[in-house]
Amino acid sequence: MGLAKKAMVLFWMMAVCEVSMGSVYKVGDSAGWTTVGNVDYNKWASTKNFLVGDIIIFEYHKQFHNVMQVSRSDFHSCNATAPIATYSTGNDSITIRWPGHYFFICGFPGHCLAEQKVDIRVLRASHPSASPSVSPSAAPYESEPAASPIGLITPNPSENSAPSLLSSNWSLSSKFGLSIVIVLASYISGFVY
Numbered sequence: 001m002g003l004a005k006k007a008m009v010l011f012w013m014m015a016v017c018e019v020s021m022g023s024v025y026k027v028g029d030s031a032g033w034t035t036v037g038n039v040d041y042n043k044w045a046s047t048k049n050f051l052v053g054d055i056i057i058f059e060y061h062k063q064f065h066n067v068m069q070v071s072r073s074d075f076h077s078c079n080a081t082a083p084i085a086t087y088s089t090g091n092d093s094i095t096i097r098w099p100g101h102y103f104f105i106c107g108f109p110g111h112c113l114a115e116q117k118v119d120i121r122v123l124r125a126s127h128p129s130a131s132p133s134v135s136p137s138a139a140p141y142e143s144e145p146a147a148s149p150i151g152l153i154t155p156n157p158s159e160n161s162a163p164s165l166l167s168s169n170w171s172l173s174s175k176f177g178l179s180i181v182i183v184l185a186s187y188i189s190g191f192v193y
């Protein structure tokens with residue numbers, strides 16, 4: 001009976017670790033953020049379930065592309081003259097802070113018109129370790145975020161560091177490592193008590 005209890009606690013702790021970390025999404029998957037290959041970014045986004053706390057990574061050649069967060073109307077008209085935020089490192093890691101729609105385009109001439117744009121729809125549900133739930137005064141789910149990138153989508157401190165594939169793999173390995181630590185701690189505590 002004691003072993004069954006320990007196993008149940010162990011599995012519960014591992015489950016908590018797994019769901020407490022946001023997912024990492026590389027925009028366009030292996031293609032990245034580009035005009036080459038006719039990537040359908042909105043089709044790509046429609047296959048994902050973005051949640052508050054997730055990380056969106058834009059990987060691209062900074063000599064040829066950038067990433068601009070824009071309003072809904074600027075997204076549809078491909079207007080890059082008044083972006084909410086501009087990212088240009090070639091490896092931009094953006095943490096989603098609130099539910100709603102986030103509109104991104106490439107600001108290089110002609111790229112948005114060539115469909116280098118994506119509407120990231122973030123669901124209301126969040127990972128347990130993400131920011132507290134949205135207050136009633138926050139924007140409703142269907143609306144676009146306010147015209148300020150601060151607090152809505154913020155670059156990760158590591159945006160100028162290792163390539164995003166390493167960031168993605170690090171996230172996966174950190175989950176595994178944390179699970180191993182919990183398993184060992186549970187196992188050792190079982191022998192101590």
